[in-house]
Amino acid sequence: QLRLVESGGGLVQPGGSLRLACAAPDATLTNYALGWFRQAPGKEREKVSCIGSRGETTYYSDSVKGRFSISRDDAKSTVYLQMNNLKPEDTADYYCVAGGIWCAEHAFPEDFRGQGTQVTVAT
Numbered sequence: 001q002l003r004l005v006e007s008g009g010g011l012v013q014p015g016g017s018l019r020l021a022c023a024a025p026d027a028t029l030t031n032y033a034l035g036w037f038r039q040a041p042g043k044e045r046e047k048v049s050c051i052g053s054r055g056e057t058t059y060y061s062d063s064v065k066g067r068f069s070i071s072r073d074d075a076k077s078t079v080y081l082q083m084n085n086l087k088p089e090d091t092a093d094y095y096c097v098a099g100g101i102w103c104a105e106h107a108f109p110e111d112f113r114g115q116g117t118q119v120t121v122a123t
Contacts, residue, residue, distance in 0.1 A: 034079040035098075097109045097112065097114075
């Protein structure tokens with residue numbers, strides 16, 4: 001079992017930025033594709049972004065493209081989600097996921113999931 005721990009969520013004003021981090025304290029993430037999905041109350045889960053195991057491919061949902069950026073630091077067993085120009089509709093619980101080696105909308109990592117971190121965008 002791969003343990004994933006998210007951090008970096010919080011309250012931010014519209015237009016602001018947050019950086020989420022997801023670490024694997026007990027393992028290396030080198031061989032996994034990594035990603036983030038989010039879920040807002042009453043809404044379906046949304047695949048936000050992912051990155052391939054070698055970092056060579058990335059995916060972003062249309063709703064975050066151009067505003068969010070995913071990166072990975074395998075030396076620290078950590079994946080990041082830089083979120084800029086945040087909007088109220090970005091408010092959700094954000095979950096880190098890991099699995100497989102590929103990253104694409106139709107091949108989204110989902111074998112392991114963290115506990116989530118809450119992001120609230122409001123004035």
